[in-house]
Amino acid sequence: MLNDYSTAKKLLATRRSGKASQLEAPGPSETDLLWILEIAMRVPDHGKLAPWRFFIVGKKERSALNALFEAALKAEKPNADKKNYEKMNKLAHSAPCLVVVLAKVDKKSSVPIFEQHLSAGAACMNLLLAAHSLGFVGNWLTGWAAFSPTVIKSFGGEEGDLIAGFIFLGTEEKDIEERKRPDVKDIVHKWKSKNKE
Numbered sequence: 001m002l003n004d005y006s007t008a009k010k011l012l013a014t015r016r017s018g019k020a021s022q023l024e025a026p027g028p029s030e031t032d033l034l035w036i037l038e039i040a041m042r043v044p045d046h047g048k049l050a051p052w053r054f055f056i057v058g059k060k061e062r063s064a065l066n067a068l069f070e071a072a073l074k075a076e077k078p079n080a081d082k083k084n085y086e087k088m089n090k091l092a093h094s095a096p097c098l099v100v101v102l103a104k105v106d107k108k109s110s111v112p113i114f115e116q117h118l119s120a121g122a123a124c125m126n127l128l129l130a131a132h133s134l135g136f137v138g139n140w141l142t143g144w145a146a147f148s149p150t151v152i153k154s155f156g157g158e159e160g161d162l163i164a165g166f167i168f169l170g171t172e173e174k175d176i177e178e179r180k181r182p183d184v185k186d187i188v189h190k191w192k193s194k195n196k197e
């Protein structure tokens with residue numbers, strides 16, 4: 001039986017990112033957020049390894065997050081200037097809701113690490129779509145902090161683990177303009193074998 005997926009189609013066709021620094025309250029309630037994270041986990045996962053962890057960084061923890069970024073900059077980027085510190089401070093305090101997605105890999109598994117990272121990326125994408133379905137706007141960012149060993153370690157990351165994203169959620173007052181998308185004709189190709197027998 002064919003289901004009516006018109007609402008889902010509209011949802012998929014309208015998701016857009018906002019700017020983390022412009023996201024305002026309301027963010028998702030605790031109940032909303034738990035549902036969003038349930039959906040985030042509903043991703044293909046080779047080997048059923050669940051190679052992702054979600055860290056909710058509440059508003060009260062944002063100063064501590066900024067302190068962590070500062071400590072990481074100090075330790076790993078001695079030439080960092082005022083602008084670098086300001087950028088990290090802005091990131092730490094952006095949006096009413098922040099989820100840090102850690103790609104937590106199983107190095108002993110036969111499933112390649114790359115596939116485990118892909119699953120973590122898929123979790124980030126599902127998270128954004130779930131938030132969009134509830135009317136929230138998201139922004140998936142990485143930047144310097146996501147690759148900092150100090151920051152990764154503080155989220156429980158070990159060797160091979162990476163921060164897949166800082167996912168900011170909130171509300172945008174104005175409608176977000178659509179951005180230019182690649183033309184499907186430039187991206188999609190019909191593969192033809194060069195092996196003419």
Ligand SMILES: Cc1cc2nc3c(=O)[nH]c(=O)nc-3n(C[C@H](O)[C@H](O)[C@H](O)COP(=O)(O)O)c2cc1C
Nearest residue numbers: 015016017018121139140141142143144164165179
């Ligand atoms: C893994 C990943 C990391 C990203 N990191 C950043 C970032 O650090 N800064 C940034 O401006 N955009 C970043 N982006 C892009 C935005 O999340 C977003 O996709 C972009 O603004 C395009 O908007 P759209 O999602 O509406 O197409 C990242 C995207 C991905 C997939």
